[in-house]
Amino acid sequence: MEIENKLCSKVEECYHILGKKWVGLVIHTLMEEPKRFSEIHAFIPNLSKRVLNERMKELEENGIVLRNVIADRPVRTEYSLTKKGTELGRSLKALENWADKWL
Amino acid sequence: MEIENKLCSKVEECYHILGKKWVGLVIHTLMEEPKRFSEIHAFIPNLSKRVLNERMKELEENGIVLRNVIADRPVRTEYSLTKKGTELGRSLKALENWADKWL
Numbered sequence: 199m200e201i202e203n204k205l206c207s208k209v210e211e212c213y214h215i216l217g218k219k220w221v222g223l224v225i226h227t228l229m230e231e232p233k234r235f236s237e238i239h240a241f242i243p244n245l246s247k248r249v250l251n252e253r254m255k256e257l258e259e260n261g262i263v264l265r266n267v268i269a270d271r272p273v274r275t276e277y278s279l280t281k282k283g284t285e286l287g288r289s290l291k292a293l294e295n296w297a298d299k300w301l
Numbered sequence: 302m303e304i305e306n307k308l309c310s311k312v313e314e315c316y317h318i319l320g321k322k323w324v325g326l327v328i329h330t331l332m333e334e335p336k337r338f339s340e341i342h343a344f345i346p347n348l349s350k351r352v353l354n355e356r357m358k359e360l361e362e363n364g365i366v367l368r369n370v371i372a373d374r375p376v377r378t379e380y381s382l383t384k385k386g387t388e389l390g391r392s393l394k395a396l397e398n399w400a401d402k403w404l
Contacts, residue, residue: 212400213325222316282403289395296392297315300385 215260220245220253222290225262225279229287232266232278262286318363323348323356325393328365328382332390335369335381365389 216222220242227233227241239250254277257263262283268274279287319325323345330336330344342353357380360366365386371377382390 208400208404209329209397210326211404212396213323213329216319216396217322217325219320220316222319223313226312226316285403286396286399289399292392292395293315293319293389294312296389297311300388301311301314 215262218253218256220249221257222293224250224253224257225283225287225290226294228263228277228279228283232276234274234276238277257283318365321356321359323352324360325396327353327356327360328386328390328393329397331366331380331382331386335379337377337379341380360386 223242223245224238227238233241235247235250235254238254239245239247242250245253254263254265258265261280264278264280264283266276266278268276326345326348327341330341336344338350338353338357341357342348342350345353348356357366357368361368364383367381367383367386369379369381371379
């Protein structure tokens with residue numbers, strides 16, 4: 199994935215996505231099942247609601263997360279992973295196995 | 302890797318390591334062969350020398366990178382991945398494959 203001493207832009211981009219604080223954990227948290235904003239926040243309490251809100255917007259823009267509005271009373275909003283996001287989460291399993299062994 | 306709604310601390314830690322800007326790219330860059338500071342910098346030109354220096358120190362402290370001083374004239378310093386770091390780099394291959402497909 200390297201062409202003449204230059205980084206492949208796709209590799210660069212994926213590390214930029216993951217290189218934003220909390221992104222990996224948010225994706226990990228959504229792997230099990232869709233979750234509401236408050237549920238994601240409960241999983242990662244050190245992450246402020248303001249920053250979580252920013253991250254969810256960015257992940258939505260990147261096509262990794264889907265924001266689903268459920269016409270309940272009151273209206274509920276849930277976040278789920280897209281196919282792209284689910285495959286990203288799966289690709290991170292190897293990293294989590296590394297963590298299990300080495301950290 | 303989740304215990305009763307709580308994130309496993311190892312998973313949390315690995316995403317904290319990767320969630321620092323540039324870390325993934327630095328590890329990617331060292332996967333091929335050991336490199337001098339200036340060579341790593343040449344691969345990732347948008348990364349300032351000050352921040353690269355910080356990251357290398359953190360990666361050394363985490364046991365991911367080894368700083369080798371070579372008693373040449375003039376003395377050379379090279380960075381290589383430890384076993385822990387090499388396995389981390391390998392675990393990131395799945396992520397790079399994801400990038401290749403989706404980005």
